[in-house]
Amino acid sequence: MSQARLGDAAAFRVVDQLVGKEPWEVFGERIRRYEIHLSGGKVEMTRGPIALEGYDIRVFRPNDHGTGVGSYASTDFSPEGVTSTVEVAERSAKYATFPSPRVDLPSGRGATGGIVEVLDRGLWEYPMDSLDVYVASLVQAFEGRKEFALSFGSVRATLVETSICNSAGLRTGYGHTTVDLEVGVKAFGGPEGPAPGEYWVNESDRRLRPAELGIRVPEWCRYAEDVRRGRPPPTGEMPVVLPAPVLAGILPAVFGGKFTGPARIRGMAPRPGATLASELITVLDDGRVPWAPMSSPVDDEGIPQRRRTLLEHGVVSELLYDLLHAGAYDTKPTGNAFRGSASGFRSWYRFLFPPTALPSTLSVASGQGGTDTEIIEAAREGVLIQEIGWASPDPLTGAFGGEIRLGYRIRNGELAEPIRGGTVGGVALAPEGSPSLMTQLVAVGSRVGFSEPVSSPPLLVKSLPVGGEL
Amino acid sequence: MxxxxxxxxxxxxxxxxxxxxxxxxxxxxxxxxxxxxxxxxxxxxxxxxxxxxxxxxxxxxxxxxxxxxxxxxxxxxxxxxxxxxxxxxxxxxxxxxxxxxxxxxxxxxxxxxxxxxxxxxxxxxxxxxxxxxxxxxxxxxxxxxxxxxxxxxxxxxxxxxxxxxxxxxxxxxxxxxxxxxxxxxxxxxxxxxxxxxxxxxxxxxxxxxxxxxxxxxxxxxLRAKAPPSGRLNVLLSPSMTGYFAHESFGHGAEADQFVRNRSYLQPLLGKLVGPEILTIVDNGSYTGAWSEIYADDEGHPAQRTVLVDRGRFVGALHDRDTAAALGAEPTGNTRRSDVFSRAYVRMTNTYVEPGTSTYDELVKEAGNGVLLESGTGGIEDPQGGQIQIKARMGHLIENGRVTDLVSSMALSGRVLEFLSSIRGVSRKEDFVLDSGSCGKGRTDLLPNSAGGPYLLASAVVGQA
Known part of the structure; x- marks a missing residue:
């Protein structure tokens, strides 16, 4: 968003009318959203513009317990609306408590720490036309594939001008785009039986990339066919290979539940220096990965996003903080305050949710385990999990587990027949001295894959319980 | 207003x-x-x-x-x-x-x-x-x-x-x-x-x-044992029974999946799919329930829709489009998360009707297996007919008695196989409706309720 455009950004318009005690913060969004929904390869519905403009006002008031934080969100930009929003926020602050003696709001204009690529300019300028082109490419990619079909799908593009102001003088903002793609790919027939198999694609990106469909669609079709052919795995403890798409459903919730200020204040965060994982693994939090949906120049409190080391060779390095939790521990916020995110899901409108400290993009550093083929060779006899229905990670206990939507047996160090059904689970991250997925790593691959919001090479776990047929 | x-x-x-x-x-x-x-x-x-x-x-x-x-x-x-x-x-x-x-x-x-x-x-x-x-x-x-x-x-x-x-x-x-x-x-x-x-x-x-x-x-x-893995007799608590109803005949009976030809249940409409003791209902007019509505977001009155009647799959959930496509009537199940989200065919309060067994009879009938309690979530595969539901905890069932506490578990399997394994449903005094939320895909969360009494069947269970 240009500086000229910033002038009428949502937060700036509110600040012009704001009369109230300091300190305060205003988070604003002007959103346009466009959607195309498909049914069986045909357009079922177009939506847009979905025009939503709103703001959230937070106030911070000292009290006997530290700070009372009150917030209220609104879409009413009239002077009366802003006054009423402040009143509700003040009322909440009066009875709320947070054990932080002070809140040090960031100051300055556009303290962004540099450019982060988060805006697809073509999509920004021509949203509906861009979606039309993408959907036409998607449908076309299935033409001539008689054994495969799109069963449903949606492409949703969100164009947002985010603006943040506070009473310390911060005035910043940026534009960003997000594309959410959901597609069901169906594979028919075959000698294994008539039931079609379906592979679900759920992806978020900052860009529309129709040219990539030529590579992606054949891959999705192969997965759909393997879902159709797959049978439940055997029951037992066995070596398991977990690639980035599976880790994306596990790690954000577990690290968010342990490596953040909110976890520390609940007495559930690990102490720096504790050994929680194999020395093979290093995990970073990186809010500046180009085009990653969690990347942005600043977090939702206006602090520049950075690269942080959470686990270094298995040892706890640092935790992630928003303003409030940083204030409680007399430390600096890390640029990890996010609104509307939980357990790997992120709302397309964020001003309705209060911020809390969460990971951005979790990046597992590449290891010495070699290529994907070498990781599979190292497993010898086990399974590779390609997709879990829902890993349902528990941020408190670190437990995860779910149905195997697609995986492969590993026999004699090679990928063998597809598996489908049954369960895989365990504890992703446990207290020091307790076994977990992270302590049982025997190899970390060398090739990093990205599956929002995680970038990671495949991990080979020595043993996880798999529930299938006897 | x-x-x-x-x-x-x-x-x-x-x-x-x-x-x-x-x-x-x-x-x-x-x-x-x-x-x-x-x-x-x-x-x-x-x-x-x-x-x-x-x-x-x-x-x-x-x-x-x-x-x-x-x-x-x-x-x-x-x-x-x-x-x-x-x-x-x-x-x-x-x-x-x-x-x-x-x-x-x-x-x-x-x-x-x-x-x-x-x-x-x-x-x-x-x-x-x-x-x-x-x-x-x-x-x-x-x-x-x-x-x-x-x-x-x-x-x-x-x-x-x-x-x-x-x-x-x-x-x-x-x-x-x-x-x-x-x-x-x-x-x-x-x-x-x-x-x-x-x-x-x-x-x-x-x-x-x-x-x-x-x-x-x-x-x-804190000291609970890990749960057993593999195919077992499973006794579902009321909340787990609710997840089963929701994930199987709830999502599976949303007729937009029929129109898209992606529900394994569609060809089974009118046929026996389970034992006579099984009746599953979606009821948006259930007074006081968490997902009670008076009208849906297409202006159709909320209603009670029987999905499975004594083992026979008899009904689906419709909006205006699906009803027109399939020669049915709208059932008051068109819902939007909010005015910024699109309308879909959605469940309201979905549950298994009470049966005739007592809890003690079901435990004895189970013999050896596991009681799954405190449902925490689930997911369905309308195309492949699979479900996954997760329990926060459970108890072992050994020789017809409930014994040791075990930690969290996931149950997965094919719905039709699960249905054929159902051996008992407990009485109305055990009936509970919960108050949760449900999404369609990864988005569009809205208030949703599921429930039922205890239900005995067999399924694949694993640590989760």
Whole structure:
């Protein structure tokens, strides 16, 4: 968003009318959203513009317990609306408590720490036309594939001008785009039986990339066919290979539940220096990965996003903080305050949710385990999990587990027949001295894959319980 | 329903003007208020549902539906929506009429609340939360107690160019107390949750005794055994039975999946799929249930729809489009998360009807297996006919007796195989409806309820 455009950004318009005690913060969004929904390869519905403009006002008031934080969100930009929003926020602050003696709001204009690529300019300028082109490419990619079909799908593009102001003088903002793609790919027939198999694609990106469909669609079709052919795995403890798409459903919730200020204040965060994982693994939090949906120049409190080391060779390095939790521990916020995110899901409108400290993009550093083929060779006899229905990670206990939507047996160090059904689970991250997925790593691959919001090479776990047929 | 009533004239006239460009136009306006608290002893935070007012307009283009959404119900916002929709419709002269018949219902209803909660402010809510917080005191190893109490008043006004008008105001109240135990870094938890449509009386569903029992269970879970893995006899608690109903014949019977030819259940309509003891219902008109509605977001009255009648798959959930495509009637199941989200065929309150067995009879019948308790989530595969549901904990069943506590588990398998393995359903005194939420895909969460009594079957279970 240009500086000229910033002038009428949502937060700036509110600040012009704001009369109230300091300190305060205003988070604003002007959103346009466009959607195309498909049914069986045909357009079922177009939506847009979905025009939503709103703001959230937070106030911070000292009290006997530290700070009372009150917030209220609104879409009413009239002077009366802003006054009423402040009143509700003040009322909440009066009875709320947070054990932080002070809140040090960031100051300055556009303290962004540099450019982060988060805006697809073509999509920004021509949203509906861009979606039309993408959907036409998607449908076309299935033409001539008689054994495969799109069963449903949606492409949703969100164009947002985010603006943040506070009473310390911060005035910043940026534009960003997000594309959410959901597609069901169906594979028919075959000698294994008539039931079609379906592979679900759920992806978020900052860009529309129709040219990539030529590579992606054949891959999705192969997965759909393997879902159709797959049978439940055997029951037992066995070596398991977990690639980035599976880790994306596990790690954000577990690290968010342990490596953040909110976890520390609940007495559930690990102490720096504790050994929680194999020395093979290093995990970073990186809010500046180009085009990653969690990347942005600043977090939702206006602090520049950075690269942080959470686990270094298995040892706890640092935790992630928003303003409030940083204030409680007399430390600096890390640029990890996010609104509307939980357990790997992120709302397309964020001003309705209060911020809390969460990971951005979790990046597992590449290891010495070699290529994907070498990781599979190292497993010898086990399974590779390609997709879990829902890993349902528990941020408190670190437990995860779910149905195997697609995986492969590993026999004699090679990928063998597809598996489908049954369960895989365990504890992703446990207290020091307790076994977990992270302590049982025997190899970390060398090739990093990205599956929002995680970038990671495949991990080979020595043993996880798999529930299938006897 | 002041704000929506104030805007009704403008909404009506906008629909009327747009009706000149399309054979059918509808609008849904929404206004939400409420208050909730979250406290854990260290922090207390209030959340007031945002002051968001908005509307979604839907029109038939001649070949499909198109929608425009706006935040704000003021005249400039409505003019913006009208202009945007006119531009879309101008390029698409109507060629075919819209599918099915529109609603012409006229409904106006608010949640009857003998003990209203909408006057509860921050101070009183904080006092209630502090009371509930104290109920775990004295239970060893309880590291944290989390209390959440809240109410939310959701007002929706539906109008269409066929003359329907549905104005509803629904008050949802929910309380939850979670006890979190910790020992040597190991963490476990259990919780008490109660919610529904009504007023202050719903807060009575969370009692000191129930909270204390949850705290003791959380503590016991610290030392619980890992669950067994593999195909086992499984006795589902009422909440787990609810997840089974929701994930199997709830999502599987949403008729948009039929139209897309992606439901394994479609060819089974009218056929026996389970034992005679099994009846599954979706009921949006269930008084006081968490997902009670008076009309859906296409203006159709909420209703009770039998999905499985004594083992026979007899019904599906329909919106206007699917009913037209499949020769059925709309069932009052068209729902939007909010006015910015699209409408889908969605469940309301979905449950297994009580059977005739006692809990003790089912345990004895199980012989050896596992009791799965405290459902925490589930997911379905309408195409492949698989489900996954997860339990926070359970107990072993050994020689017809409930024995050791075990930690969290996931159950997975093919629905049709699971149905054929059902051997018993317990009586109405065990029946419970929960208060949760459900998404369609990865988004579009809305209030949803599921439940039932105990149910005995067999399935693949594993640690989770």
């Amino acid at each position: 002041g704000e929506l009533s104030d805007a009704e004239g403008n909404l009506y006239h906008t629909v009327a003007r747009l009706g000149q460009h399309s054979p059918f136009v509808e609008v849904l306006g929404e206004a939400v208020t409420g208050l909730s608290i979250h406290t854990n002893g260290r922090t207390s935070t209030f959340q007031t549902p945002p002051h968001v007012r908005g509307a979604v307009f839907r029109a038939w283009t001649g070949t499909g539906w198109t929608e425009v959404c706006i935040s704000g119900l003021d005249t400039p916002s409505l003019r913006y929506a009208e202009g945007a929709l006119e531009r879309v419709l101008a390029h698409r002269p109507p060629r075919q009429p819209p599918p099915g018949a529109p609603s012409t219902a006229r409904i106006e209803k608010s949640t009857p609340t003998p003990r209203p909660i909408t006057d509860m402010g921050e101070e009183e809510m904080l006092r209630l939360a502090q009371d509930a917080f104290s109920w775990t005191a004295g239970v060893p190893d309880i590291h944290e107690t989390e209390v959440q109490i809240g109410w939310r008043l959701d007002e929706r006004l539906y109008l269409n160019s066929a003359g329907a008008r549905c104005l509803q105001s629904i008050c949802r109240v929910r309380a939850q107390v979670a006890a979190i135990a910790q020992e040597n870094g190991r963490v476990s938890s259990d919780r008490v949750v109660h919610g529904g449509v009504g007023g202050r009386e719903l807060l009575n569903g969370v009692t000191p005794d129930k909270v204390r029992k949850a705290a003791e269970t959380a503590r016991a879970l």
